[in-house]
Amino acid sequence: MNVMAKAEKKISSAFIYFFGSFGGILFGYDIGVMTGALPFLQADWHLENAASLVGWITSAVMFGAIFGGALAGQLSDKFGRRKMILMSAIVFMVFSVLSGVSPDMGEASAYYLIIVRMLLGLAVGAASALVPAYMSEMAPAKARGRLSGLNQTMIVSGMLLSYIVDFLLKDLPGEWAWRLMLGLAAVPALILFLGVLRLPESPRFLLRKGEEAQARKVLSYIRKNPAEIDQELASIKETAKEEQQANQKTSWSTLFSGKYRYLVIAGVGVAAFQQFQGANAIFYYIPLIVQKATGQAASSNLMWPIVQGVILVVGSLVYMWIADKFNRRTLLMVGGAVMGLSFILPAVINWMMPNMNPMTIVVFLCIYVAFYSFTWAPLTWVLVGEIFPLAIRGRASGLASSFNWIGSWLVGLIFPIMTASMPQEAVFAIFGIICILGVVFVKICVPETRGHTLEEIEEQGTNHGRVKASNPEN
Structure with a gap:
């Protein structure tokens, strides 16, 4: 416990905000990567005249994300924001790799990739919902307004990164090009996983679980003024009470x-x-x-x-x-x-x-x-x-x-x-x-x-x- 506390004390608010933002990079990378992979995939699997299959391969991630965000929101209330972000990063890594190693089985390959990308979409939807929620609960009130703009900047930066990777890989043989483009999406997921391993749990979640001492400790890592910590703890308690009453009535x-x-x-x-x-x-x-x-x-x-x-x-x-x-x-x-x-x-x-x-x-x-x-x-x-x-x-x-x-x-x-x-x-x-x-x-x-x-x-x-x-x- 002491070792963990010492490790957490070394974490700066800049580190926390960076990895909150990095979730946006991961999300944006997967939005953009199919843009470059699709022309090579079409040629390799002869899908030039299969518009519906092309549409499903491209949109399968978004279909999975419809359910991923809702599911992650409920599970994060039970297990915590941090743990669910870690789980999302693992799912993202696994299914990014599985996308890159899709078997060449004719038309069946397209259905395999559609299913894998739907499951990948669960992680995309979860990350898009969980990371901003975690960040908003860790950031001081005066910084929350800027986080929306920062998160959007990181999402589009992830898209730009994927476009650059696609461009750099375009001269590889067709099959290697699209496989590496899709598989390399696992890299930002791995970086996110390793970064979040060092992050503490959200003080809001800790308070909900009755761990006030630990919530105070986490706030002490990212707030300098003890009076500010007391005020924020009281505010979180009041808001949580109001939300609980609201949920019971609605x-x-x-x-x-x-x-x-x-x-x-x-x-x-x-x-x-x-x-x-x-x-x-x-x-x-x-x-x-x-x-x-x-x-x-x-x-x-x-x-x-x-x-x-x-x-x-x-x-x-x-x-x-x-x-x-x-x-x-x-x-x-x-x-x-x-x-x-x-x-x-x-x-x-x-x-x-x-x-x-x-x-x-x-x-x-x-x-x-x-x-x-x-x-x-x-x-x-x-x-x-x-x-x-x-x-x-x-x-x-x-x-x-x-x-x-x-x-x-x-x-x-x-x-x-x-x-x-x-x-x-x-x-x-x-x-x-x-x-x-x-x-x-x-x-x-x-x-x-x-x-x-x-x-x-x-x-x-x-x-x-x-x-x-x-x-x-x-």
Whole structure:
């Protein structure tokens, strides 16, 4: 015990925040790695005309993540955040390696890889839910606001890292290229596992288990002021008591009662729109998009994912700079409008000028990614973290996360099927219309949360419910 305590005392807050962020790198790496692996995998397994199988191979991770996040949330309340992050890292390592050693059995290979990637998705969903939760419980209150932006930066940095790895491996023989791309995803998982081994458990979880002395000890490693530690312990106890009372009084039906319906629809709707707007179609399929536009082999277009990755990283840094300078609704509506036009204009230009340069669509996609990176990408999770009242926060956040993963899975699944049956410009125009609908949704259904306390936001929902009840025709 003394040895463990001494080891924990050496851990700096910077170390804790780094490995909280590193979970985002792991998550982002797996989002991006299939972008480069897919062209080689298609050629090796002769899947060029198997759009549905390509869609399932790509989206299987997101399908597993739908369940991974919900399952990990429940298990972490029983076993602790730290232990579940370690378990997620192990699962991630195992199934990343199994993806890389997929047997060559003809069409059966595709089904093997789909199943393995679904199981890998359990770890992806768990990590995406657990790591931010652990970080928010370890960080001081004054730093929690910046963590949303930092986590997004690390996710897109993981994506960029995977794009660079894909580019460096592209000249290997086809089979070795995609196998190493997928298998090397185990490396960031191993780093995460080794880092989290040194981390203490969350003080919030320790208090829930009645281990107040250990919770105080953990806080002493990351808080300098004893008075601050006492104040935080008291605050955690009070919040835990309120959450316990709230959970006893609420059920799933409570989410859609008059008092909460407005805020639940707003938060879940934004989370769903973020994915149905089509961002993942670009992130997963940009080499194939360029191939269809120009006729060049997808495997020779792996510089484009790096371009997208750089735009995402720069955009996430722009967001951290402007986050507290503009209203959430303003950024979402401006971003959504530009994103929608970036998808719709290529179809209009192609209709008016049939001989349009095929790279025009790629230029507009870069504009889309730029505006997505500092508006909808980070703001969705900032807003979801702010908008739900305490009484329903756990269930509502889980519902929002599930809808987000469902959207991610469906876009990854249907995009290759859609592009196999209609022009790319038409497919992106459909996503553009969804972007515009998202702007309308934010305008009508989403309250402003910047600068408001959680209590003030809850009051907006309560007042909105009263207005609806007294004016049912509205």
